Amino acid sequence: MSEPVRLSKRLIEQLGCSRREAEQYIEGGWVTVDGVVVEQPQFKIDGQQVALLPGARAEALEPVTLLINQPAGMDAESARASIGMDNLSQAHSQDVRPLHGHFARLACVAPLERGATGLQLFTQDWRVTGKIERDLRKLEQEYIIEVRGQASPQALERLARGITRNDRELPKAKASWQNETHLRLALKNPQPGQISELCASLRLEIVSMRRIRLGGVSMGKLPLGQWRYVAVTERF
Structure with a gap:
C-alpha cells in the first residue's frame, strides 16, 4: 500500500513542473482532487485523481x-x-x-x-x-453618527469653517442631518477623539459612529x- 504524498509532489510527478510552479497552480485554485479544488500544496493524497482545471496558470497570486x-x-x-x-x-x-x-x-x-x-x-x-x-491627510472620510441632542443648521455650518475647542483647532467638517437622530459627517484625517470633540461642540452626545467612505x-x-x-x- 502506497504512502500518502503531498499534493504538490504528485503534481510535479504528473506535469514534470518545478516545485514552485506546482505550488502556484495549487494556491491559484487550479488543481482538483477527485473533482474538488484544493488550495493547500501540503494536502496529503493517496490514490485520488489529481487534475488541472482548464486555463490553469502557474502564476503568483495578485495582491488584493x-x-x-x-x-x-x-x-x-x-x-x-x-x-x-x-x-x-x-x-x-x-x-x-x-x-x-x-x-x-x-x-x-x-x-x-x-x-x-x-x-x-x-x-x-x-x-x-x-x-x-x-x-x-487629504482623504475625506465619511461617517454616520447616531447622537442624542439637537443642533441647528447654522451650528452645523460652523463646522465647515473650522472651530477651536479647549484651545485646540479641530478639522473642518461637512455636517448634515440624515434624520432626527443620525448625523452625516465628512472630514479629512480625523485623529482619535476629534469626532467626539466636534459633536461635543454642538452639545451632541455620540451613541455610535459608523464609517461609510474612505476617499473615493x-x-x-x-x-x-x-x-x-x-x-x-x-x-x-
Whole structure:
C-alpha cells in the first residue's frame, strides 16, 4: 500500500513542473482532487485523481484589497481573523475568484477609531498601503453618527469653517442631518477623539459612529459582518 504524498509532489510527478510552479497552480485554485479544488500544496493524497482545471496558470497570486463592514465590539485584528469564504458578500462575489491565499498577509490601513464600526480596510498590496499612507491627510472620510441632542443648521455650518475647542483647532467638517437622530459627517484625517470633540461642540452626545467612505471608496450596501473585494477600478 502506497504512502500518502503531498499534493504538490504528485503534481510535479504528473506535469514534470518545478516545485514552485506546482505550488502556484495549487494556491491559484487550479488543481482538483477527485473533482474538488484544493488550495493547500501540503494536502496529503493517496490514490485520488489529481487534475488541472482548464486555463490553469502557474502564476503568483495578485495582491488584493478587502473591505469589511466591521460590527460593534470587534477590533481590527478580530475583523481580519473573521474574513473567510463564509462571509464574503454574495452581492460582491462575482468579480474575483475567491482564494484562501487572499486571506494571508493582510495589513490594516487607515484603521477605524476605537469603538467605531463600518468600513475597515485590509490589503496585501504595498502600493495601496503606500498610497493611502501618503494621501491620508487629504482623504475625506465619511461617517454616520447616531447622537442624542439637537443642533441647528447654522451650528452645523460652523463646522465647515473650522472651530477651536479647549484651545485646540479641530478639522473642518461637512455636517448634515440624515434624520432626527443620525448625523452625516465628512472630514479629512480625523485623529482619535476629534469626532467626539466636534459633536461635543454642538452639545451632541455620540451613541455610535459608523464609517461609510474612505476617499473615493464607499462601503455601499455591504451587510454587517461581511466583506468584499475592492475593485482595481475603485480609487481612494
